[in-house]
Amino acid sequence: MSENRKFEAGIGSDFSKDPVRIVFITKKTSAKVRGVLRDQVMSYPHVVLREIIAFELLTIVLVLMALFWDAPLEQLANPLLTPNPAKAPWYFLGLQELLHYFPPIVAGVLIPVLIIIGLVAIPYFDLNVKGEPLWNARRTPRLRIFCGIVLIFLMFFGVYKAWSIFVTTAIIAALAVAGYFVPAGRGSAIEYLRSRSLPWWLMTWFIIMACILTIIGTFFRGPGWSWVWPWR
Amino acid sequence: MDTRNPDETEQPGTAVNPDRRDFLNALAGAAFAVAAVGSIAVTVEYLSPNVLFEPPTNFRIGPPENFALDSVTYLPEQQVYIVREPAGFTVISAICTHLGCITQWSEDINMIACPCHGSRFRKNGSVEHGPAPSPLPHFLIGLTSDGNLTVDKLTIVPPTQVFKA
Amino acid sequence: MSASLQSTLKGFCNNRVWRSIFRRAPARTNRTRSIAIFGNLFLHALPVKVREKSLRVRATYYLGSFSFFLFVVLTLTGIMLMFYYHPAAPKAYNDMKDLRFVVSEGIFLRNLHRLAAQAMVLAVFWHMFHVFYRGGYKPPHEFNWVIGVVLLLLTLFLSYTGYLLPWDQLAFWAITVGTNIISYIPILGKPTRFLLLGGHEIGENALLRFFVLHCVILPLAMIVLIALHFWRIQKDGGLTIRESDERK
Structure with missing residues (x-):
């Protein structure tokens, strides 16, 4: 068996978008790719940016509500007196x-x-x-x-x-x-x-x-x- | 040539006696299991307090004359009702058998009512209606030699047992 | 003006110090953008590329992200509150009063913590229902769904243990009712309740135990499972995209 038939070499296309990459596909061990890779975007910056915006929105809403809405505090806990009605969270x-x-x-x-x-x-x-x-x-x-x-x-x-x-x-x-x-x-x-x-x-x-x-x-x-x- | 991929075929270890290997594996597994069970047991033991600072379960409530006839007296410290009827004394738990809320004696409906889930109990502790699954337990009541009533919350007596004072 | 600003920025990002921290040039090519994700301990929870359709607001409403961010907010505010809190009765209640009237910004932090806790319960529930209706539990995502259910239970338990800590009437009786439910579990119920409360009734032991659960044990379990949850999204092939979404 000749050694040089164990893998093939190729170059990824569309290098205007993707970086040029050399692909080695070895026989027997190649990963099978199923499904289609359409409409993909890079996580950095697309996902990271959206997550940061979501976090900022959340923070703004929480801070505004926390400024105007006080957390309740009732009387000191008293094991001898059940409030009426006693409600769970x-x-x-x-x-x-x-x-x-x-x-x-x-x-x-x-x-x-x-x-x-x-x-x-x-x-x-x-x-x-x-x-x-x-x-x-x-x-x-x-x-x-x-x-x-x-x-x-x-x-x-x-x-x-x-x-x-x-x-x-x-x-x-x-x-x-x-x-x-x-x-x-x-x-x-x-x-x-x-x-x-x-x-x-x-x-x-x-x-x-x-x-x-x-x-x-x-x-x-x-x-x-x-x-x-x-x-x- | 062997065409199988070496990464996907099982690699034999260095030649050993398979019986010995199985035995050692079983031994190691058993040792691990014993250690795990032991650790859990001692953790549970550690987390169970041996000494508790909780209210006494056996207490004096004073002489019988303190309680008027046909009255229901709530003792907030001990969370019991002292019920005095012509037949005698009974002591009923004030803790709802449903989910542990403190019930309240309501004079106008002649009923013990729970504020949490709406259970109602009669004067003898039996359930009138509501989600409570069982009647309020009765505790043992007795008289000391110096004329004081004592209650023992660890001894539960049948509701028919009435203490004549 | 803008050219000089850009060159200043470039100089800021392209020197020895920057490179020693981030080990890459500024992320302007897809290769450096890939490295930005998988070369970073915190960002490598994300895949390098995602389907554009899974980024649409209607696909997720970012509910999982919001749940996680709320957990971050709760961790931060919780740590801040711990500086002024003693898990002892009735000191805990006095600490609540102090947070309200004495400590600068104390009431704000407590409001934020409580609000975020309520919001997190809501967000996690909504997240689960949304994932269900989108079919996100289907293979190969089965196990991640189960992790999600455990995370929901942890969220509820975290919120519940936190409920006792102010040591007011609301706290005391909600926990009384809740722990009495436990004692109805056949055989194991009463011992479990005894272990959880450290006694037969709710007192100082129970407060301390709930404090340790709330501040140490449950958050640690939560962090481990959140990491597993995120990692499994990637390993299971990303977010679910329905066939009906493909046509749009």
């Missing part, structure tokens, strides 16, 4: 609202653990990689399973009288099921809902649920966790 108020409805083992342990497991598991499920619409194939069995699971959830929420969760879940499930009955090629909003995948519906349900519970916990709960109207 705003991002846990959704959880606290759940604790009002369900037993602590469900709302405080089971639901958060399931959410975390669900989030971690998202990329490892085959079914959502393609983002295939929910009602594309095996329509009728899917509809039966979907409605069955939704009904079990609704019964669970009903037993614990969690009506805010019940109503929201029912509306979102109804929108999802509507895609089954509406024929293709109607208005753009319906078409949009019809083409959503199951993970999309689950995540959207989770986000809307979290937002509603957080808003209720923040603004609509008064002494003894009773319902109050914030404008009264």
Whole structure:
């Protein structure tokens, strides 16, 4: 075997943009490049500059808000006196609202653990990689399973009288099921809902649920966790 | 000539007895596992305080005459209610069984109410409604020889046990 | 005028001292621009080249960047606040009062720290949802998504441990409710709560433990995972660009 056939030499083209480079492509060990390299820009300065601008904008907004909005400080901590109502930080108020409805083992342990497991598991499920619409194939069995699971959830929420969760879940499930009955090629909003995948519906349900519970916990709960109207 | 790329073929080590190598690997792995478990155990031990400066669980609350008949008295230091009824004394925890908030005795509804998540308890500690999973525990109450009532928060008694003073 | 300014700048960038620090000529050619990225400890988290489409505002809203910048702001303001803070009850509360009324710019730093903390929780959540809807979790980005979920939990835990430090009523009862949830975990719940609080109830031990978690352990874990998160973006082939973006 001759040594000189183990690699080939070439010169990169377009040296008006790129620096001239010599390429050695050795046999057997060459890196395979897949995909296309279109519309690329140099990170320096394009990315660096944009990041600096983002950082400056953020700093300006934060400083302005910090000048005019004081962080709250209440009375000295007193283990003998619970304020009424005692509220967690705003991002846990959704959880606290759940604790009002369900037993602590469900709302405080089971639901958060399931959410975390669900989030971690998202990329490892085959079914959502393609983002295939929910009602594309095996329509009728899917509809039966979907409605069955939704009904079990609704019964669970009903037993614990969690009506805010019940109503929201029912509306979102109804929108999802509507895609089954509406024929293709109607208005753009319906078409949009019809083409959503199951993970999309689950995540959207989770986000809307979290937002509603957080808003209720923040603004609509008064002494003894009773319902109050914030404008009264 | 060997056409395989030397970078992608497994390189044999210097010739050794494979049994000996496996044994040493297993030994090293086991030693590492024991060390890891031991480190975690002593770290947990180190982080668990042995001496705590917390309020006493056994305390005196004065003579029975201090508590009026059919009254509910809240002791803020010890976080208990002293309930005196015609049948006798009971001592109920004031800490909500739901998430540990301090409940408040409310005279007008004749109920113990939790401000955090809206649980309500009856005068005997049982749950009226709300998310609380279990009734408020009852503590042991007794009388010392010099006529003072004592409460032992470490001993939980059934709600039917009433102390006649 | 401008010519002389340019030559002054060039002289500033093109001498022995500059070269000894940056080891390259001013970044005017693509070769020196490449070196500017991968020859720099801090910038080499970035790839040398990126797709122009991934730079568009609508592709990311710079949410990941904002989350990271907020973490930087929180680290800096947090270190500044530590100069005037004692993790002891009730001294911690008095320190809060001092920061407000006695220390110059104290209230401003505390406002900034608290505001950035709230904003970071918001930014990290929004970042996650945005990545989900763009399909950024799909292979080969699966593991980076998992790191992201852990970073979200760390962010929440950091914010939560910081919540106790002012030692006011708001802090005390929010932490009481939160740590009592832990005790509902079967078997492990009560021992975990005891370890976390350093006792059966929230007191000085709990304050000190939350302080150490908030100022040392969690930020260190955060820094390691942020580095891993950034590095994996590069190794997994850059930000996700959807097929629908390619057509635009």
